[in-house]
Amino acid sequence: MTHRLDDAGYRAAVVDLLGLLACGELAAFSRLAGDAELAPTMAERARMAGLAVAEYDHYRLLSDALVERGADPETAMATFAAHYATFHERTRPSTWLEGVVKAYVGDGIATDFYREVAAYVDPATRALIERALEDEERTGFLVTVARDAMQADPVLAGRAALWARRLMGEALTQAQAVAVERESLTELLAGTYGGPGADLAELGRMFGRLTDAHVERMARLGFTA
Structure with missing residues (x-):
C-alpha cells in the first residue's frame, strides 16, 4: 500500500513529525553550544562547537522542509517544546x-x-529525515571523549554508567509519551494514511529494538546496560 500523499491528515502528520524533529535539533544545538563552554581543552571546545553547528544545519534543513510544505516552523515545533523541556529538566547534566x-x-x-x-512515511520524507539524523562523526567523537575521561578516573566511570541508565529511562518515557499523546503520530504509526501499519505487538518490538540499540551504545562506552 502506498501513502496517500494528497490526504490532508497525512500531510498534517508529516508536519507534526518534522516539527518534532526540528524542535529536537534546535534543542540539541543549544545544549551542545552550552556544553562546549564546559570543555576542559580548547580542542574539545572547538569540536563540541562544531557538533552544535551541525545540529543547527539539521534544524535548518527541517525548518526549510516545513516551509516548503506550507507550515510555520515555530508553530510546528511549539507542539513538542514541553516534551523536550521536561526531558532536559529531568536530565540536566552537572559535569562536562x-x-x-x-x-x-x-x-x-x-x-x-x-x-x-x-519507516511509516513516504520515501521522500524518509530520505529527508535520514539526512537530518546523520550523526556518525558526532558519535565517534563523543564516544572517544567519554571513554578517555572515564579511563583516566574510574570513579567518574561508575557515575557515568548510572547516569546513562537514567537517561535511557527518561528518554524512553518521553518517546512513549510523544507517540501516544499526539494523535497524528499515532495514526501515522497505525498506517491510517497508507503505507505499513504497526499493531500493538509491532510497537512493542519497536521499543524492544530501541532497548537493544541502547545496550549496544552502552557497550561502546564500556558499560553493561
Whole structure:
C-alpha cells in the first residue's frame, strides 16, 4: 500500500513529525553550544562547537522542509517544546562528562526512535529525515571523549554508567509519551494514511529494538546496560 500523499491528515502528520524533529535539533544545538563552554581543552571546545553547528544545519534543513510544505516552523515545533523541556529538566547534566554522555546516549535513543517512525512515511520524507539524523562523526567523537575521561578516573566511570541508565529511562518515557499523546503520530504509526501499519505487538518490538540499540551504545562506552 502506498501513502496517500494528497490526504490532508497525512500531510498534517508529516508536519507534526518534522516539527518534532526540528524542535529536537534546535534543542540539541543549544545544549551542545552550552556544553562546549564546559570543555576542559580548547580542542574539545572547538569540536563540541562544531557538533552544535551541525545540529543547527539539521534544524535548518527541517525548518526549510516545513516551509516548503506550507507550515510555520515555530508553530510546528511549539507542539513538542514541553516534551523536550521536561526531558532536559529531568536530565540536566552537572559535569562536562555528564553532558557528553547525555549527548551520546540521550540523543542516540531519540535518533533511533525517529528512524523507527520514519519507516511509516513516504520515501521522500524518509530520505529527508535520514539526512537530518546523520550523526556518525558526532558519535565517534563523543564516544572517544567519554571513554578517555572515564579511563583516566574510574570513579567518574561508575557515575557515568548510572547516569546513562537514567537517561535511557527518561528518554524512553518521553518517546512513549510523544507517540501516544499526539494523535497524528499515532495514526501515522497505525498506517491510517497508507503505507505499513504497526499493531500493538509491532510497537512493542519497536521499543524492544530501541532497548537493544541502547545496550549496544552502552557497550561502546564500556558499560553493561
